[in-house]
Amino acid sequence: MNKLAVITGAASGMGNNAAIRLGGIYDILMTDINKDSLEVEAQTLRDRGITVYTFPCNVANREQVTKLAEYATQCGTVGCVVHAAGIAPGPKAVAEQIFTINAMGTAYMTEAFFPVLDQGGVMINVASMSSYMSTGHVPYDLLRLNPFQPEFLEKNLVVFSAMEAAQAPGFAYLVSKHFVRDYTARNAMRFGKRGVRILSISPGNIMTPMYFNEVKDSCDSMLPQTPIGRHGKPEEISDLIAFLVSSQAAFITGIDVLCDGGCVAGMTMDQVTESLFIPPLA
Numbered sequence: 001m002n003k004l005a006v007i008t009g010a011a012s013g014m015g016n017n018a019a020i021r022l023g024g025i026y027d028i029l030m031t032d033i034n035k036d037s038l039e040v041e042a043q044t045l046r047d048r049g050i051t052v053y054t055f056p057c058n059v060a061n062r063e064q065v066t067k068l069a070e071y072a073t074q075c076g077t078v079g080c081v082v083h084a085a086g087i088a089p090g091p092k093a094v095a096e097q098i099f100t101i102n103a104m105g106t107a108y109m110t111e112a113f114f115p116v117l118d119q120g121g122v123m124i125n126v127a128s129m130s131s132y133m134s135t136g137h138v139p140y141d142l143l144r145l146n147p148f149q150p151e152f153l154e155k156n157l158v159v160f161s162a163m164e165a166a167q168a169p170g171f172a173y174l175v176s177k178h179f180v181r182d183y184t185a186r187n188a189m190r191f192g193k194r195g196v197r198i199l200s201i202s203p204g205n206i207m208t209p210m211y212f213n214e215v216k217d218s219c220d221s222m223l224p225q226t227p228i229g230r231h232g233k234p235e236e237i238s239d240l241i242a243f244l245v246s247s248q249a250a251f252i253t254g255i256d257v258l259c260d261g262g263c264v265a266g267m268t269m270d271q272v273t274e275s276l277f278i279p280p281l282a
């Protein structure tokens with residue numbers, strides 16, 4: 001009998017593609033805030049013969065996430081969780097919403113599934129390559145406050161509200177994804193003691209609906225400095241996820257895996273490379 005994979009953000013993009021990729025290896029519990037798309041996408045997987053359960057859930061609502069975890073235990077033995085739900089700093093998003101969904105959602109999901117994941121299980125939280133690009137000014141002291149105490153959200157939101165309105169959403173996104181990586185790493189030891197792995201992945205620019213609808217212009221401006229010379233496909237992230245949840249990755253936990261076509265290296269090392277004297281090849 002298959003174990004269960006719980007996938008958030010499963011109605012679109014990388015979460016949806018992960019559900020397709022892991023379907024058949026696992027039974028799938030698809031969850032998303034968008035109920036209509038969730039049911040449509042679930043039916044698409046069922047039509048392929050995959051056993052699929054659905055549970056609409058807002059990951060920024062702790063009560064709903066707790067109910068999701070309870071429902072998961074009724075559906076099967078939870079073998080892995082892929083937490084892909086998140087929002088980008090697109091034209092309509094505000095800093096508070098971005099931080100609450102991306103950071104608090106990750107804390108709620110991690111906490112709710114800690115006791116539920118089966119021995120040998122894996123939790124994967126989706127961060128972003130943006131967390132590699134700008135580390136200055138990230139308020140690590142605030143990110144390491146207890147996310148279940150009100151001051152965590154209050155103090156982090158003060159930082160964004162003190163910024164210029166146009167900059168706050170982008171910074172809130174970057175800080176929220178720093179939190180995803182940091183919180184994931186900080187949980188590795190206690191997950192390890194239960195025989196469960198936890199890690200994060202940082203996708204680069206991936207051509208999902210989020211990319212096309214929210215961030216295309218800013219992503220496209222990075223193409224000239226992307227060594228692979230193109231953006232990524234959701235399937236390339238799903239292949240990484242499939243590896244990381246497999247027994248072949250049994251010694252990998254507590255880290256972030258950057259999968260970005262070399263974009264971070266291209267962007268951060270460009271100036272370093274220019275400063276070197278590299279003789280032309282004969």
Ligand SMILES: NC(=O)c1ccc[n+]([C@@H]2O[C@H](COP(=O)([O-])OP(=O)(O)OC[C@H]3O[C@@H](n4cnc5c(N)ncnc54)[C@H](O)[C@@H]3O)[C@@H](O)[C@H]2O)c1
Pocket residue numbers: 008009010011012013014015031032033034057058059060084085086087088101105126127128129202203204205206207208209210211
């Ligand atoms: N696309 C990229 O280039 C890129 C790059 C780096 C990181 N990411 C991250 O990858 C993850 C997946 O992004 P994607 O590109 O597949 O986006 P997407 O917009 O295609 O899919 C995200 C899904 O999350 C759901 N969602 C949003 N808020 C939610 C909430 N509060 N509760 C439950 N579900 C919610 C949406 O309804 C949607 O179905 C996100 O965390 C995003 O920040 C994306």
